[in-house]
Amino acid sequence: MKLYNIKENDEQVSFGQAVRQGLGRNQGLFFPSELPCFDDIDGLLAEDFTSRSAKILSALIGDELSPEAVKALVENAFQFPAPIQKVKDQVYALELFHGPTLAFKDFGGRFMAQSLAAVSDGGKITILTATSGDTGAAVAHAFYGMENIQVVILYPKGKISPLQEKLFCTLGKNIHTVAINSDFDACQALVKKAFDDQALRAEVGLNSANSINISRLMAQICYYFEAAAQMSKAERENLVVSVPSGNFGNLTAGMLAKALGLPIKRFIAATNVNDTVPRYLETGKWEPKATIATTSNAMDVSQPNNWPRIEELCRIQGWGLETLGKGAVTDEESAASVRELYDLGYLCEPHGAIAYRTLGQQLQPGETGLFLCTAHPAKFKEVVDEILETDIPLPGPLAKHSQMALLSEVLDDDFEALKAILRRVQ
Numbered sequence: 001m002k003l004y005n006i007k008e009n010d011e012q013v014s015f016g017q018a019v020r021q022g023l024g025r026n027q028g029l030f031f032p033s034e035l036p037c038f039d040d041i042d043g044l045l046a047e048d049f050t051s052r053s054a055k056i057l058s059a060l061i062g063d064e065l066s067p068e069a070v071k072a073l074v075e076n077a078f079q080f081p082a083p084i085q086k087v088k089d090q091v092y093a094l095e096l097f098h099g100p101t102l103a104f105k106d107f108g109g110r111f112m113a114q115s116l117a118a119v120s121d122g123g124k125i126t127i128l129t130a131t132s133g134d135t136g137a138a139v140a141h142a143f144y145g146m147e148n149i150q151v152v153i154l155y156p157k158g159k160i161s162p163l164q165e166k167l168f169c170t171l172g173k174n175i176h177t178v179a180i181n182s183d184f185d186a187c188q189a190l191v192k193k194a195f196d197d198q199a200l201r202a203e204v205g206l207n208s209a210n211s212i213n214i215s216r217l218m219a220q221i222c223y224y225f226e227a228a229a230q231m232s233k234a235e236r237e238n239l240v241v242s243v244p245s246g247n248f249g250n251l252t253a254g255m256l257a258k259a260l261g262l263p264i265k266r267f268i269a270a271t272n273v274n275d276t277v278p279r280y281l282e283t284g285k286w287e288p289k290a291t292i293a294t295t296s297n298a299m300d301v302s303q304p305n306n307w308p309r310i311e312e313l314c315r316i317q318g319w320g321l322e323t324l325g326k327g328a329v330t331d332e333e334s335a336a337s338v339r340e341l342y343d344l345g346y347l348c349e350p351h352g353a354i355a356y357r358t359l360g361q362q363l364q365p366g367e368t369g370l371f372l373c374t375a376h377p378a379k380f381k382e383v384v385d386e387i388l389e390t391d392i393p394l395p396g397p398l399a400k401h402s403q404m405a406l407l408s409e410v411l412d413d414d415f416e417a418l419k420a421i422l423r424r425v426q
Helices: 015-021 041-045 049-064 067-077 105-119 134-143 162-168 184-196 198-204 214-229 249-259 276-283 307-317 331-343 350-362 377-388 396-402 415-424
Strands: 002-005 012-014 030-032 084-088 091-095 125-130 149-156 175-180 239-244 264-271 325-328 368-373 409-411
Touching: 012 015, 015 049, 015 105, 015 214, 030 214, 030 307, 041 049, 041 214, 049 067, 049 214, 067 105, 091 214, 091 350, 105 134, 105 214, 125 134, 125 184, 134 149, 134 162, 134 175, 149 184, 149 415, 162 377, 162 396, 175 184, 175 415, 184 198, 184 415, 198 415, 214 249, 239 249, 239 350, 249 264, 249 307, 264 276, 264 350, 276 325, 325 350, 331 350, 331 377, 350 368, 350 377, 377 396, 409 415
Parallel strands: 091 368, 125 149, 149 175, 175 409, 239 264, 239 368, 264 325
Antiparallel strands: 002 012, 002 030, 084 091
16 A cells, blocks of 8 residues: 655555554655545445455555454454434434444554554654644554553543543553643644654654644544445435544545545535635635634644545545535534434434434435444533433443542643653553
């Protein structure tokens, strides 16, 4: 598999290099030089989740890893299901929160950890990543205890849910968590500065586990196929998918699934009031505003990193950006949708509710709707309890970590201080 840097096309790397390196020159994202296309989609969808995922990922990776090796990676990473649940006629929820940290990031985080171990040359590795909530836990648990790998996770202090914070800031060992006195975009900017510092990258063996790492995106492609496999052929032939979007990795993966041959009619990019992309699709002007804190905090992103990949894919496939649905939802509207879903017998949280609301606004007669539920409602217990006036019980992992002490250190938005931490944890 060859990948190129979207910003500097002459930089071309292998899958292993892309996984180890994370970002290209000039903070460029890597993108596959060629995309396979599966002709027998019905046959592929008839296979079980892990076998099908291994075929998809092996076709993407090529001969760099054997099919047997890729299947072993998948079997170790995807040890939990991705079921769909019928919410009402022609509307389904794709539940992506059945992994160890109760969020969709478990798929990408665990596959990246397995991939990195498979392509590692034995050198020093420091994973540096920023999180707006769920990435941190997935990455922390995926890499916890792995030899020769240190993990440093930045997150905006006071801007993720307390239970999200507990799930990844209580581990210790090779997991180091840093609360930044700013917002997610500042955390992300610190990560980018670190990757731009070539001497630092070499010194600590810097790598990123954000969705900028291509291995994470590749893993996420697989659950779109799994969702379609659970539907009838008639339902999936008119499928509209609404994706709650912050950094836009999840939507990128879904659109890649379509490029590989999955018959998705169209996508909807659903955001909260941090609506840079919906406004851009409306006006053609990229005008990020200051990030606003919301109850759907994992989507509190004003400058989504993965958007260039979506534009690159649309350019290659000849898809007009105007075909992408869009919607921005307020906290009050997402709360109303949480209540609506609860009345339908489905417990959801604000991120999934935003995707449900935009889907309902745009789904046409004869179409099947799918909205992504990216995290267990209990990860946002305080918000959901207040909206529904209830008391959600904590599932096992959250109950365990909620009783543990936080191990994070607090840092201002200071790159030199971050460099000191990266050197210290070696």
